[in-house]
Amino acid sequence: MPRSTPVRDAAVPAAAQPPATREQILAVAARLFSERGYANTTLRQIAQQSGIQAGSIYYHFDGKDTIAACVLDEGIAAVTDAVHRRLAALPADADMRTRLGAAVEGHLWGMLHRGEFTAAHIRIYRYVSDAARARHRSIRSAYTRLWDELLQQAVDAGLLRSDIPVPMVRQFLVGALNWPVDWYDPRRGGFEQLAAQITALVLDGLTTRPGRRGLVS
């Protein structure tokens, strides 16, 4: 388990601080894990790009596995927080299509806004130690449950097709939403455009449909 983040003096603006070494290590580790894979990333590489020596890492973390656990934490938190925030910001009487769209946008926002951590999470999750993975199983299954409930409500409301089991729809949907982190390029259209396009694709499909709502562009 990671050390808990030390409490900072609230009177000092956080922005004035240089990046804490611990956070620096995590950011570098996330990027290297997703670029080079978990086992193929060495503590020496992480240390070098963090501007310290390899041995110094052990002052901040118990070891490589603990670093991986923290990176996984950041990645899943970015996504779940974004989804919860967007859903909570909706008016109480928002219809199901609006709610689904908000959840989709939240997932995409979390994924792309903290791309190093979310990409690292997706790519290294299966390959970290059993201990680190076990610690995350409950977090991930809570997120899964959130989607299953949302999708079931959408089925009940008559918005979603009922000919495919909700868990399978969820696996398809969340899987599809995880890919843009691989290829999204902010220079070709901003986030809002991407979110609208992906939302249209998952909700309405690739084909044209007469009287479609929410046409993009």
Next chain:
Amino acid sequence: MPRSTPVRDAAVPAAAQPPATREQILAVAARLFSERGYANTTLRQIAQQSGIQAGSIYYHFDGKDTIAACVLDEGIAAVTDAVHRRLAALPADADMRTRLGAAVEGHLWGMLHRGEFTAAHIRIYRYVSDAARARHRSIRSAYTRLWDELLQQAVDAGLLRSDIPVPMVRQFLVGALNWPVDWYDPRRGGFEQLAAQITALVLDGLTTRPGRRGLVS
């Protein structure tokens, strides 16, 4: 580069042969690569599960990197072959929806039928040596081109939405089709059912639509 497969006596039924050591090594490697990651899989593990000693692998392959290259080959070939076969089997006057559906089913069939190799391909591609990856770039871009052409034809035919660029639709689509290998369980419904469900989801989306064609179940 791998040695070319030795020519076998055509008079001897292939099925009567015990699995050639070389093929056995590849199959074990593909499974271990996808289960444990590339860098975290050792030649000793591959050798042990192939029933030989680590040193013996070098009679069949130049090294770990060559094994990875062969696994990548098998994975992409399984998918491209299946797609080409399904498209070629269609009558010449098949409409675009039929053609798109055939390509989707072909991709899924290739992915799931040779799951160890295709899963390994997806998971290790970014992490093998530059040399092995470079060798595959052209193969992968040919496959990408096949999809872009198919999708563009579908746009021209009025079947596919034209408000999202074809390359982005392709990235979304192929990405979405790559996930089922992570969670498909043949004990819960056969391949035909899965293919019909995934096809419906990508073509028509998650939402109900009036007068939808091709309802599943």
Next chain:
DNA sequence: GTCTATATGTAGATAGAC
């Protein structure tokens, strides 16, 4: 074709100075 034995490199982790 497969074995044993080993050369060589480098990984994660630790100890103790500063």
Next chain:
DNA sequence: GTCTATCTACATATAGAC
């Protein structure tokens, strides 16, 4: 908090017997 130096383990790959 960070450094240097080092321990121990195990990886890929090679050599040569059988």
